[in-house]
Amino acid sequence: MTPVMALLKRDLTLAFHQRAELLQPVIFFLLVITLFPLAVGPNASTLQIIGPGVIWVAAILSSLLGLERLFRDDYQDGSLEHLMLSTTPLPLIALAKVTTHWLTSIVPLIVLSPLLAIFLHLSEAMYWALLATLLLGTPLLSLVGAIAVALTVGLNRGGVLLALLLVPIFIPLLIFATSAVDSAAMELPYTAQLAFIAAMLLFALALAPFAIAYALKVSQN
Amino acid sequence: MWKWLHPYAKPERSYQLCQTLLPWFAVLGGLSLLVGTFWGLAIAPADYQQGEAFRIIYIHVPSAILSKTLYCTMAVAAFIGLVWQVKTAFMAMVAVAPVGAMITFVSLITGAAWGKPMWGTWWEWDARLTSQLILMFLFIGVMSLYKSFEDPQQGGKAAGVMAMVGIINLPIIHYSVEWWNSLHQGATLLKMDKPSMATEMLWPLLVCIVSWALVSGAIFLLRLQNELLRREIKRPWVVALVLNNNESNNTASAVNKE
Numbered sequence: 001m002t003p004v005m006a007l008l009k010r011d012l013t014l015a016f017h018q019r020a021e022l023l024q025p026v027i028f029f030l031l032v033i034t035l036f037p038l039a040v041g042p043n044a045s046t047l048q049i050i051g052p053g054v055i056w057v058a059a060i061l062s063s064l065l066g067l068e069r070l071f072r073d074d075y076q077d078g079s080l081e082h083l084m085l086s087t088t089p090l091p092l093i094a095l096a097k098v099t100t101h102w103l104t105s106i107v108p109l110i111v112l113s114p115l116l117a118i119f120l121h122l123s124e125a126m127y128w129a130l131l132a133t134l135l136l137g138t139p140l141l142s143l144v145g146a147i148a149v150a151l152t153v154g155l156n157r158g159g160v161l162l163a164l165l166l167v168p169i170f171i172p173l174l175i176f177a178t179s180a181v182d183s184a185a186m187e188l189p190y191t192a193q194l195a196f197i198a199a200m201l202l203f204a205l206a207l208a209p210f211a212i213a214y215a216l217k218v219s220q221n
Numbered sequence: 222m223w224k225w226l227h228p229y230a231k232p233e234r235s236y237q238l239c240q241t242l243l244p245w246f247a248v249l250g251g252l253s254l255l256v257g258t259f260w261g262l263a264i265a266p267a268d269y270q271q272g273e274a275f276r277i278i279y280i281h282v283p284s285a286i287l288s289k290t291l292y293c294t295m296a297v298a299a300f301i302g303l304v305w306q307v308k309t310a311f312m313a314m315v316a317v318a319p320v321g322a323m324i325t326f327v328s329l330i331t332g333a334a335w336g337k338p339m340w341g342t343w344w345e346w347d348a349r350l351t352s353q354l355i356l357m358f359l360f361i362g363v364m365s366l367y368k369s370f371e372d373p374q375q376g377g378k379a380a381g382v383m384a385m386v387g388i389i390n391l392p393i394i395h396y397s398v399e400w401w402n403s404l405h406q407g408a409t410l411l412k413m414d415k416p417s418m419a420t421e422m423l424w425p426l427l428v429c430i431v432s433w434a435l436v437s438g439a440i441f442l443l444r445l446q447n448e449l450l451r452r453e454i455k456r457p458w459v460v461a462l463v464l465n466n467n468e469s470n471n472t473a474s475a476v477n478k479e
Contacts, residue, residue, distance in 0.1 A: 147386060151379040155369050164365060165383060168358040169390050172397035179401060200393065207389075211382060214303075218378045 066105030250435030
């Protein structure tokens with residue numbers, strides 16, 4: 001496990017050195033959320049209805065921004081090739097990369113979520129449900145997203161293509177997550193939705209590292 | 222399976238297979254399309270509730286059924302390509318994707334056209350419509366990923382991975398969308414409550430479904446042939462094929478002159 005831990009540490013250190021790039025998706029996330037009250041009006045009850053959906057859509061969009069960076073630098077300076085030639089299994093390396101992405105571009109969004117709950121007038125029950133869906137659902141964004149990033153890393157114009165590939169695939173997650181928060185708003189149990197998200201997460205955790213590894217091989221040709 | 226499959230890894234053999242199959246698909250498909258459409262649009266009785274408007278079923282249902290079938294076809298081709306490293310399988314995948322996207326588009330358009338007189342709106346966020354829309358995005362994603370690579374071989378592999386991810390997601394999307402909709406509005410608007418359609422209506426529908434499958438098969442074969450020729454354009458077998466064609470054309474024109 002040590003090489004994987006070393007890789008994780010290296011990636012985290014690198015990420016914290018590029019603070020501007022680290023912050024941009026977070027600012028983008030906040031900006032998108034700020035746009036909605038301006039667009040639909042400051043009415044508290046409206047905001048409460050659309051709130052969970054808005055937060056999730058913004059989280060998906062800003063995670064796409066951070067995803068692009070996942071393998072790019074390593075691919076350009078050739079260290080990805082070194083990693084692939086090393087004796088550590090490639091799926092484990094991929095998993096370490098995904099963990100880095102989750103820690104650096106998604107955890108800040110989760111940390112910000114109480115602020116958003118205030119912005120969008122979410123009730124306390126809704127907030128706890130939102131937090132649970134974010135904690136369970138966002139690793140799925142990183143895992144599945146990494147497959148598409150690994151496929152497009154060799155292309156120069158990855159950005160829009162990445163969104164085109166990933167957004168349809170994230171739709172089930174969005175549906176389950178927002179319906180969990182909706183149930184919480186009506187004070188209904190939402191464990192079923194959480195169980196669905198957890199099931200998808202475990203499924204992706206089992207398969208995605210291998211798909212990412214294969215996709216990286218395709219990209220390196 | 223392997224013994225049966227592996228000769229067709231050779232582009233030349235696949236080309237010949239397409240050549241043999243194409244007339245059957247094209248002739249049978251064309252004929253049944255004419256028969257089925259005429260039967261459905263002109264002869265079958267009008268629906269007692271929906272009147273003449275129901276006749277769009279003879280275009281809508283075949284396209285809706287085929288769209289998912291074609292996605293599965295694409296994913297199976299991708300699977301064969303990824304597992305057994307068959308490069309013609311990737312060409313088949315690339316050939317089937319635009320056909321599938323087009324058919325999905327047709328089913329969306331006809332669905333909207335049917336929705337207007339029946340439900341009073343062009344678009345309703347009904348579970349089936351929504352999952353069909355997402356299916357079209359999945360097709361487009363696979364196609365555009367393939368197009369962004371300069372090397373078609375690499376692009377085929379990448380698009381194949383994406384097609385596999387999509388096929389795993391397709392049932393999840395389907396059921397989550399159905400569940401989402403039923404949560405929000407209780408009763409579904411359009412449901413084929415009576416699968417026991419009147420036989421006079423059912424038969425032309427079956428003919429139409431078969432004909433659409435055959436016609437899209439024929440288009441797929443043509444596209445696959447094109448793809449094979451384009452990729453192998455410098456290989457001896459393509460050159461020989463073109464030379465042969467030219468020769469037979471030349472002799473034909475010579476006969477005409479005499």
